Amino acid sequence: MKQILWIVALLAAPATYAQTGQFIKDSRHQCLIWDEDYSPKDSVTWTGSCKNGHASGTGILTWYQDNKTVGAYTGIMADGKPNGQGTYVIPGYATLKGTFADGVLHGKGAAYFENGGKTIGNFVKGNFLNLDDKYLALLKKYDISQDSTDIYVNDNGAGKLFYYTLVPQGKINAVLILFPSTGETAENVISCNKALMQQAWNNHILTVVVSANYNKGLETDQPALTFFEAVFKDLIIRFKAPKDKFILSGLSLGGENALQYTEMSRNQKYNTLIKPLATIGIDPPVDMADLYYNAQKQIPLYEKEGAALSESKKLALTEAHFLMDYFHIQYGGSPDEFPEKYIAASQFSRNQEDGGNAKYLVDVPVRLYCDPDIVWQLKNKARDYYTMNAANLSAMANFLMQHGSTKVEFIPAVGKGFRVDGTRHPHSWSIVDADDCIRWILQLAK
Structure with missing residues (x-):
């Protein structure tokens, strides 16, 4: 059975x-x-x-x-x-x-x-794992190392860290890295980004899907950071990928990874292998303190509904408990008790005058995508504007603009979020328009 x-x-x-x-x-x-x-x-x-x-x-x-x-x-x-x-x-x-x-x-x-x-x-x-036959035949998988710290889960116990590539013919104009969301398989990332990856190949952009869906924040997770850099190094050596043309992107946790690595690359405290040309966050939570407080508020609201709680809200309740437990283990307690740890782990800190780590992105091309469908959130998750990722993403974009950035874009793709099976969900890869994204990358990579 x-x-x-x-x-x-x-x-x-x-x-x-x-x-x-x-x-x-x-x-x-x-x-x-x-x-x-x-x-x-x-x-x-x-x-x-x-x-x-x-x-x-x-x-x-x-x-x-x-x-x-x-x-x-x-x-x-x-x-x-x-x-x-x-x-x-x-x-x-x-x-x-x-x-x-x-x-x-x-x-x-x-x-x-x-x-x-x-x-x-x-x-x-x-x-x-769905690409058109022409592209599917070109998709390759490369193992990097054993996974000893659960950087990648939902792999049926394989215990490997790897990446998929779709390598274009001829000169590589740019490298687009795709990081999965929590628990998401690399294969699902490929299927969700079929149009993006195929158009990237047509335009001499190397696309890479990295097997990281359960790592901790890069400021503390050295094995994950080491794995990411091993992938980048392998791409540079194996495919002669241009070191200065990497664009990091991801959904949810993957967006956190993309933004955080890019911030670290501009922070003198770190010595990263590459300095990404640009970064894309697809509906990631960026302020860990806010994420903690939102989960704390939502748990009693969901539990109050008891047996009447919908399946969608049950998932949200499970997620809220998971976040609270994770933060207590990872940081030792609440943001009130350990504020500096939460700031270090966040890609943006709304309550910090300098924006926390977001200040390192002022001169970097940044795209922040979300689908702020408030009606869907109210109905399915009992969330308002203040508890959606869009709130902090728009605040982050505003912070960067107010501090001189001319390269940040906040993209509210209302109604565009659908899962790979066609069901409606704002927290999805589909909020990125493939045609527009490829044009943006090509313009940057000139």
């Missing part, structure tokens, strides 16, 4: 899964079926044949937990796993159709979700 949970994790969940799999026998023919994360509560039936004791051929595979149906696969099996054309139905979650390999979608396929979303295209080992 946990095979189902593993598929769900690959498709959507920001979590890690340890492999404790084993073969179990189906109750009808005693054929062996692979159970990715075995539990004694799991059972399975198979209507097809066996080959060498393992489920094989065409048939219907039905999973149960405590005798309750939790999933069904109709299609081709080999060696006790879905291998070939088939359809996997996971009640209450999704229907998967296409080519399966070792139990998960691999190749052309589709996932139709119960919430109305869908992903149709190419899958790699269960992950939606």
Whole structure:
């Protein structure tokens, strides 16, 4: 049954899964079926044949937990796993159709979700990795090191740090780095940025997706900083990427990483490998003190709703608890107790006259994107203008403008936020217009 949970994790969940799999026998023919994360509560039936004791051929595979149906696969099996054309139905979650390999979608396929979303295209080992065939053939993955500190999670226990590249032919005009949001897979970043990456390739811009989705602030996370610089160095050596033409970008945590590294590169306290030409923050939280206080305020408001709390607000409540716990562990307590630690960790500090670390971006081209859809936030998250990332992003842009910057842009892409499955969500990569972004990069890289 946990095979189902593993598929769900690959498709959507920001979590890690340890492999404790084993073969179990189906109750009808005693054929062996692979159970990715075995539990004694799991059972399975198979209507097809066996080959060498393992489920094989065409048939219907039905999973149960405590005798309750939790999933069904109709299609081709080999060696006790879905291998070939088939359809996997996971009640209450999704229907998967296409080519399966070792139990998960691999190749052309589709996932139709119960919430109305869908992903149709190419899958790699269960992950939606969707570029047009021409570009997909050019996409390469390079391992850098082992991940000993959980810089990258939701990788099914692989434990590797790596990057993907889409390398253009001929001269490289610029390098666009894409950092994932918290828990987001590198493959999802690629699928969400299909148009951006393909247009970048067409315009001789090297795009790179870095496997960092769970690192701490770069001011304290030396392993993450070392990994980032190992990627940059490898790009410069391997592809002769121009060291002075790097543009760092990212969504949420990824935007924090992009902004923070760029700030550090202009801060004499640090000696970074590169000085990014420009940086892009896609709806990142930039003021850690504000983030703490907002989470602190929201927790009792959500908990007051009790059983009436919507699924969207339940996720927000979980996030708020996570942030509070993280900040207490990382900084030792609240911003009132350790203000300097919060300032050091922030890309912008609204309550500091000098803007905190934002002052290092006055002479840097900066783009700050958000989708400040207040109606969506009120309905789905019970958040107002003061608790959206847009509040501090606009304040950060205003600070930079007031201190002489002519290179900062605040871009409110209202209504443009959609997840890769087509569902509406302001906190998404899609708020970046690919055509406009590529034009901006090319202008900078002249």
